[in-house]
Amino acid sequence: MDTKSSILFTLTIVCWTVASTAQYVPRTKRSKNTSQNVEDKTLKIPSIYIKKGEEFIVPKTVLLCDSLIMEDKATLKAAASLKSLMIYANYCKIGNQCVISTRGRDGQQNTQVPVRGEPGADAAKVNLHLNIYALGSLTIDARGGNGGNGQIPGIYGAGGHVNIAYYAPFVVNISKKKARRRKKAVIVVRNKKGRMNLYKLRKLRDQEESNLMDGNNKLVRVRRQVNPKTKKTTIITHKQDNSIRQPPTPKNFGKYGNMVSETEKERLKKKDGTLSFKRLKDPMRPKAIKF
Structure with a gap:
């Protein structure tokens, strides 16, 4: 091995050793950083x-x-920047x-309509740990x-998942349905x-699809079939000879390029939030809460 090669080899080993040493973080420091x-x-x-x-x-x-x-009519609201909200209250x-x-922010309703509308924000997740000793009616608003x-409408935001763990010396009614005014001790989750x-988006999508599916044969009708299990949509066209065929998936959507297809894909990712709740026999203590 010549002198130059030996020097390069030595430098490589030194740099690798320094980089490896820099990446290591002691356990004590890691736990401190986490806390x-x-x-x-x-x-x-x-x-x-919170006053009335x-x-x-x-x-x-x-x-x-x-x-x-x-x-009565008091509101506790998460800041718009939060992705999740956890609350523990001893009383x-x-x-x-x-x-x-924790409702998501709405997209802007512009006076001058843009090409693509602003999407609504996803709602923040809600995790409640409450010892409840008095309750009239409470709404948890975690809607998207x-x-x-816009010329292409903005997408709605997803609903936030809601988890409630509570202690109460009385029965608490928890539901996604709107409660009657006379009902007491109720929590409604939205x-x-x-x-x-959606009407405008579907109209754009169907119009561009029907234009691209068959350029030579006149399409009498475009019919969509939705599989309730897979939620997948199948497009079926009836031609003048009454034969039925499955058209190829269009590669673009006309003057808007791929924006319509991208909007539709993103829309399908947005789901309603889930709800889970548990009533505890004894009041919760701060040490029992997992962060």
């Missing part, structure tokens, strides 16, 4: 009292409080028509945001995806 991240995302308040009709905004992902008192007293909201207007101009 520090949890602290940065946690808001600890001894008591939260007022709103309290939570700026961090985790909210820990000893007591949470909400008067809860909630009035009538109260709201805990509505899509903005976590469906948002709204958008």
Whole structure:
């Protein structure tokens, strides 16, 4: 091995050793960093009292409080930047028509209609750990945001998943259906995806598909069949000779390029949120909560 090769080999070994050493993080430091991240995302308040009709905004992902008192029509709302919200309250007293909201932001409704509308934001996930000692009616609003207007409509946002673990010395009715006004001790969860101009999007999609499916033969009708299990759509066309064929998938959607197909693909990814809840026999303590 000549001198140059020997020097290059030595430098390579040294650089590799330094890089390997830099990537290693001791366990003690790793655990400290993890706990520090949890602290940065946690808001600890001894008591939260929201007066009638007022709103309290939570700026961090985790909210820990000893007591949470909400008067009638009070709202506890997650900041728009949050992707999830976890609340632990050792003592809860909630009035009538109260709201805990992580609803996604709506897309803009522009005066000058853009080519592509602004999408609605996904709702933040909700994870509640509450010891409830008084409850009128509470709505958990985790709906996705509505899509903005556009030549191609903005997509709606997905609904947020909701998980509720609670203790209460009385029966709490939890449902996705709107409660009757006279009903007491009820939690209503609204976590469906948002709204958008589906009629306009489908019209654009069907128009471009029908133009591209068969350029030589006149199409009498375009019919869609949706499989209820797979949710997949099959396009069937009836030609003048009454024969039925399966057309090829169009490669583009005319003057909008692939924007219509991309919008449709993204729309199909947006789902309603799920709901899970559990009633506990004994009040929860902060140490039992997993972050």
